[in-house]
Amino acid sequence: MIFQLVIIFILGLCYSFTIAPDLTWAHFSADGGDLIAAAATGGVPHPGGYPLYLILARFFQFIPVGTLAFRTNLLSAVCTILAALFLYGFLIHQLSGRTHARFVSFFAALAYGLAPFVWGQALVTEVYALHGLMMIASVYFLSLDKPQIGEWTRGFIFGIAAANHLTSIMIFPLIALNFREGKFVSTRVFLIRCAGILSGLLLYLMLPLRASFDPPVNWGDASIVDGFVWLVSGQLYHDYFLSPTFADILQRMHAFAGLLLEQYTWPGVLLAIYGLFSLRSRHILIVTLWMGTTFLLYALLYGSTDSQVNLLPVWLIFAIWLGYGLQDVFKLIHNFSKIRLAAACLLSVILILRIPFVFPSVDVSDEPSAQDFVDQSLAEIPRDALVFVDGDEQIFSLWYAQFALKRRLDVVLVAEGLLPYRWYIDNLHRNYPHLEIPEREQLRAFDLVAANPERVVCYISADEPLLCLKADSESRNIINECHDIDTIYLHSKPLSFPYCGSLFQEEVN
Amino acid sequence: MNRITRFSMAVLLVVILALTASGVWASQKFAGTVPTVPPSGGGTDPGGVVDMGTALFTPVDSNSTISVDRISPDCTTAAPAPDGVVCLADAFLLTVEPATAVVKVCYAYPPEYAEKEAKIYKLNEEANPHVWVEVPGAEIGDGTICVTTTGGYIGLIGKP
Numbered sequence: 001m002i003f004q005l006v007i008i009f010i011l012g013l014c015y016s017f018t019i020a021p022d023l024t025w026a027h028f029s030a031d032g033g034d035l036i037a038a039a040a041t042g043g044v045p046h047p048g049g050y051p052l053y054l055i056l057a058r059f060f061q062f063i064p065v066g067t068l069a070f071r072t073n074l075l076s077a078v079c080t081i082l083a084a085l086f087l088y089g090f091l092i093h094q095l096s097g098r099t100h101a102r103f104v105s106f107f108a109a110l111a112y113g114l115a116p117f118v119w120g121q122a123l124v125t126e127v128y129a130l131h132g133l134m135m136i137a138s139v140y141f142l143s144l145d146k147p148q149i150g151e152w153t154r155g156f157i158f159g160i161a162a163a164n165h166l167t168s169i170m171i172f173p174l175i176a177l178n179f180r181e182g183k184f185v186s187t188r189v190f191l192i193r194c195a196g197i198l199s200g201l202l203l204y205l206m207l208p209l210r211a212s213f214d215p216p217v218n219w220g221d222a223s224i225v226d227g228f229v230w231l232v233s234g235q236l237y238h239d240y241f242l243s244p245t246f247a248d249i250l251q252r253m254h255a256f257a258g259l260l261l262e263q264y265t266w267p268g269v270l271l272a273i274y275g276l277f278s279l280r281s282r283h284i285l286i287v288t289l290w291m292g293t294t295f296l297l298y299a300l301l302y303g304s305t306d307s308q309v310n311l312l313p314v315w316l317i318f319a320i321w322l323g324y325g326l327q328d329v330f331k332l333i334h335n336f337s338k339i340r341l342a343a344a345c346l347l348s349v350i351l352i353l354r355i356p357f358v359f360p361s362v363d364v365s366d367e368p369s370a371q372d373f374v375d376q377s378l379a380e381i382p383r384d385a386l387v388f389v390d391g392d393e394q395i396f397s398l399w400y401a402q403f404a405l406k407r408r409l410d411v412v413l414v415a416e417g418l419l420p421y422r423w424y425i426d427n428l429h430r431n432y433p434h435l436e437i438p439e440r441e442q443l444r445a446f447d448l449v450a451a452n453p454e455r456v457v458c459y460i461s462a463d464e465p466l467l468c469l470k471a472d473s474e475s476r477n478i479i480n481e482c483h484d485i486d487t488i489y490l491h492s493k494p495l496s497f498p499y500c501g502s503l504f505q506e507e508v509n
Numbered sequence: 510m511n512r513i514t515r516f517s518m519a520v521l522l523v524v525i526l527a528l529t530a531s532g533v534w535a536s537q538k539f540a541g542t543v544p545t546v547p548p549s550g551g552g553t554d555p556g557g558v559v560d561m562g563t564a565l566f567t568p569v570d571s572n573s574t575i576s577v578d579r580i581s582p583d584c585t586t587a588a589p590a591p592d593g594v595v596c597l598a599d600a601f602l603l604t605v606e607p608a609t610a611v612v613k614v615c616y617a618y619p620p621e622y623a624e625k626e627a628k629i630y631k632l633n634e635e636a637n638p639h640v641w642v643e644v645p646g647a648e649i650g651d652g653t654i655c656v657t658t659t660g661g662y663i664g665l666i667g668k669p
Contacts, residue, residue: 034542248535255531255532255535256534257530258530258531271519273518273519277515303539303540305539305540307534390543391541396542445560449617449652450617450618
């Protein structure tokens with residue numbers, strides 16, 4: 001028990017000093033605003049819907065401490081600590097009876113929890129900390145002996161893992177494996193496990209239910225069958241897969257090598273690869289290689305801006321191999337008690353000494369860019385403005401502010417990239433009943449601007465701060481002063497209205 | 510495999526990893542969670558319409574194709590604005606194939622522009638020097654001002 005407590009203490013301490021106190025974009029958490037807002041308003045976030053995450057996030061949001069975003073960030077920290085504990089439990093279970101199993105498992109679990117990438121995910125609102133937890137939990141429960149856990153439950157864990165992140169289905173084939181004996185299970189057991197998986201996947205039915213209440217964040221409108229299928233199949237992102245070119249993949253492979261060395265340092269990677277070669281049990285080899293390879297390939301071949309977050313299960317696998325490598329080294333020096341003790345102390349010291357070096361690169365306890373953006377934008381957007389927003393960070397941060405925190409309800413936020421989708425137009429109708437929305441097939445920003453001449457039009461994108469293109473009657477003289485300013489570009493799009501940015505803002509403020 | 514072999518192979522792989530580790534994860538050109546807004550003018554929607562953000566170019570003849578380029582910084586690049594009026598918005602070079610094909614051009618038209626009596630102008634390139642000429646038959650309504658015209662330089666011009 002002492003080792004588990006030390007894991008909780010060390011990781012808890014590290015995470016508590018570095019966790020984001022509010023909304024952040026750090027560590028690939030651009031989607032954080034979407035997830036927080038969806039969880040807080042009973043909504044449905046971007047595909048694939050993440051029903052398990054929504055339930056847990058809502059539970060954490062009830063904790064009466066800090067901001068709404070902080071409470072949701074806490075979920076990631078807790079999930080990562082639990083993942084480290086499951087990793088410890090898994091290795092203890094697999095190495096039981098061998099020398100120094102406890103220390104080896106302890107070391108591997110801490111190495112995982114303190115790996116920069118994993119640590120970073122523990123501090124922000126994203127689904128990946130929970131994803132890592134569900135991956136190791138799936139493997140852990142798969143590895144338990146029969147009396148300890150039923151076959152249905154094993155499948156159920158896999159099912160709810162996929163109810164958090166769709167990529168978990170890549171490990172579904174593992175349920176056909178008899179972990180203890182390293183061969184296939186009987187048809188009967190397989191079917192029971194499949195039933196468990198299906199039961200876990202039933203969590204997805206929560207999405208149509210939530211969508212039926214017309215929440216402000218309602219991707220795909222899952223209350224209708226087509227919308228539900230669109231959402232949970234991740235149809236919006238199907239084209240992303242296999243979109244990287246060969247050169248991109250090659251570049252990513254180089255980057256992967258660097259990321260791997262960054263997570264565990266070269267001695268750690270050496271131990272992990274040595275551990276892989278030292279694996280005696282066929283079932284561990286199959287499970288770890290399968291999981292590591294599939295997620296590595298997925299990360300390499302998936303063409304999104306943040307595809308490296310899919311490497312988190314790969315880092316988990318390397319931690320398992322690291323444990324096996326270390327165990328073999330300890331076995332080698334089994335008869336030299338002083339050397340053994342010295343090695344254990346040295347490794348522990350190295351791990352602890354590494355913390356101050358990793359700390360600055362992951363610390364988001366004082367990283368205000370997202371919150372500053374929200375505060376500044378909401379302070380400057382003119383009343384009743386029609387604001388076109390582009391960029392995940394910008395869109396979701398403003399959704400968080402308006403839908404979850406109920407700030408600036410007068411402003412109309414339009415995610416321009418979602419205008420081609422009928423469900424999004426329906427969302428706009430519900431969220432902004434006073435907005436004039438022309439009925440046409442391919443609704444464009446232009447149509448909304450033209451249909452709402454009384455509204456000040458503003459643009460926000462990743463490249464540009466707030467640009468307001470038209471002033472109300474009190475500010476008309478300010479517009480006139482703006483005419484001499486060169487045309488402003490907004491994400492490669494020239495703006496046709498007179499620019500009245502900073503001057504106009506001064507007037508508004 | 511004995512320990513020496515395993516260890517040697519591990520060392521070899523780590524050396525390879527260390528030697529090949531370079532660069533950053535290829536991600537910049539890929540999309541995020543929300544589809545990105547396609548740059549206007551670079552393409553057309555299924556109806557052949559070119560959306561330049563706040564101006565739309567719609568081919569009237571379905572057999573025609575159009576392309577639109579913005580001219581920088583404003584309409585005065587092509588020719589000075591007529592006396593007493595100024596360029597109020599971006600100007601565009603509209604290229605039409607075939608050259609005689611007609612295109613509907615619409616600018617967003619907020620009340621400020623109405624007060625400035627803004628109109629869509631086309632550059633008369635046959636005059637020497639070139640001059641901006643108002644395109645007749647403008648239709649104003651639903652927050653837009655629209656004209657039909659052929660290819661050439663187009664701008665929105667009105668009182669200061």
